[in-house]
Each structure stands twice: as structure tokens, then as C-alpha cells.
Amino acid sequence: MRCKASIRVVLAMQLEELDLLDQHIAELGRQLGKALQGSQEAVLRLCEMPGVREDAAWQMIAELGPEAAVFDTAQQMASWIGVCPGQEQSAGQSKSHRSAKGNRTMRRVLNQVAWSAVRTKDSSSGSSIIV
DSSP states (O other): OHHHHHHHHHHHHHHHHHHHHHHHHHHHHHHHHHHTGGGHHHHHHHHTSTTOOHHHHHHHHHHHOSSOTTOSSHHHHHHHHTOSEEEEEETTEEEEEEEOOOOHHHHHHHHHHHHHHHTOTTOGGGTTOOO
8 A cells, every 4th residue: 555655646746747847838838929929920920821830830930030031032941941852963963862951940840830731621731741
């Protein structure tokens, strides 16, 4: 019986720790929402895309900025993120290389959004996204 009582104590402590972590996550979400209040229009535009929720939009804006103005083209942004393979041409022959490491955080967010979009019901992107 003593063993079961000590296991209950340990489990109760772990549940308290999980509750505290949930509170911290909620507070950080509120703080992030306040910090990105000026970019709310960009957040709403991103959330219109299938698979993009508010937290994913926040991460995208944190990495790229509200307008992604640093990049002149979508190709430059894709290269910076590391989602396009390198191309090398020599003597008329093309060689494809693996993608650069790029921005891992942004690549993870895009991967999660793509998987979410594929699983979204009544979404036109479900059949057109290749993951």
C-alpha cells in the first residue's frame, strides 16, 4: 500500500506541473498577441488559408515580418527558408541537389500548416498540396 500512495503523490505533482505549464503557455500566448497587435491584419489574412491558425500566423510573422518585404520574389523567400533544391547547370546538364538547411523554424511551421491543410475538410488544397 505504501508504494501506491507514493505513486499517487508523484502523479499529483506531475499533474500540478502540467497545469502550471499550461498556464505559462496561455500567458505567453496573450503576451505574443499583444506584441503583434499592430500586425493583426496580416494575422487575419494568413488565417484565411486552410491549415493556418493564429499561432502559426504569429510564427510566420515573427520570422518573415508582416509583409515579408525583405524578399523581392517568392523564390528568394523559398530559398531562404530552405524548401527548394539547389540547381546546378554545367555543359547543358542539370543537376539537382538537396535543399539547403535554411530557416528551420519557418520550415517546420510550413510543414505543420501543410499537414493541417491536407486534413482540413471541404478544402480545395487537400488534394493539391504535395507534402
